[in-house]
């Protein structure tokens with residue numbers, strides 16, 4: 515029988531050490547992701563860079579404090595460890611000088627962190643000069659973008675010109691969501707009955723991924739978004755494309771059949787297609803097929819995915835407000851043919 519006072523047996527010690535090594539290596543590897551599109555440590559644009567600069571400063575201060583404290587603790591443990599020849603040390607209570615010192619030093623450190631923190635907060639809150647203004651509306655489970663001055667409505671994919679700030683006004687249509695494109699700037703809650711503002715700006719063209727970061731229901735994980743930072747001329751082209759009228763399919767085609775079904779099946783009650791319908795429950799579909807993905811940026815925009823979606827929306831995206839319309843295979847074919855014309 516084991517003596518309860520005996521040290522841990524070697525086999526158990528080895529197992530514990532192995533677990534620590536495996537978990538440690540796992541965490542280390544997780545930090546080495548090659549493809550990490552939502553990496554706040556690779557900031558893009560002035561605001562994200564400011565936030566990252568503040569993070570770096572606080573991180574290194576915290577790292578310095580950690581090292582000093584740990585070195586001190588280890589030194590004291592070793593220096594004053596119990597030895598048989600040592601008598602019990604003198605017992606003392608209180609040391610005014612020491613206590614003032616360890617109150618003043620942390621207060622100074624906190625002050626050193628507070629000044630740049632407040633400075634950054636105020637800088638981020640400033641209204642930018644000559645921005646593109648976009649009202650972002652969170653819905654269960656997709657994002658609506660209303661370009662206030664450009665009179666364009668989009669969904670899930672935010673287009674922005676490189677080098678120009680985008681001033682986002684955040685609102686919610688239902689529950690609390692949170693808007694975040696990690697590489698472009700801070701995240702902000704999107705609350706019903708409350709308006710918040712945040713500025714994003716990209717210095718380089720590219721695609722920046724983001725997502726809703728407040729649990730908002732069954733498909734919270736399927737409430738993604740992406741931002742396309744484009745050259746000003748590409749952005750202008752996108753705006754003018756979005757302003758064109760919706761395509762009208764030639765009569766006798768599958769797409770024309772699809773347009774008829776779009777009305778007959780009640781799609782018009784929830785979706786806007788300029789010149790066809792004015793529904794406001796789901797995304798504006800006028801230029802649906804100009805997007806790269808749909809359903810909260812969850813599925814790539816392909817005919818097969820649209821088929822899968824129309825077959826049973828809540829089945830592939832739990833909690834989706836779009837119901838299963840019980841469409842037949844040929845109805846789905848015609849509807850997809852129509853949706854493909856909405857470029």
Ligand code: CUA
Pocket residue numbers: 652653654655690691692726727728729730731733734735737
């Ligand atoms: Cu919207 Cu989570």
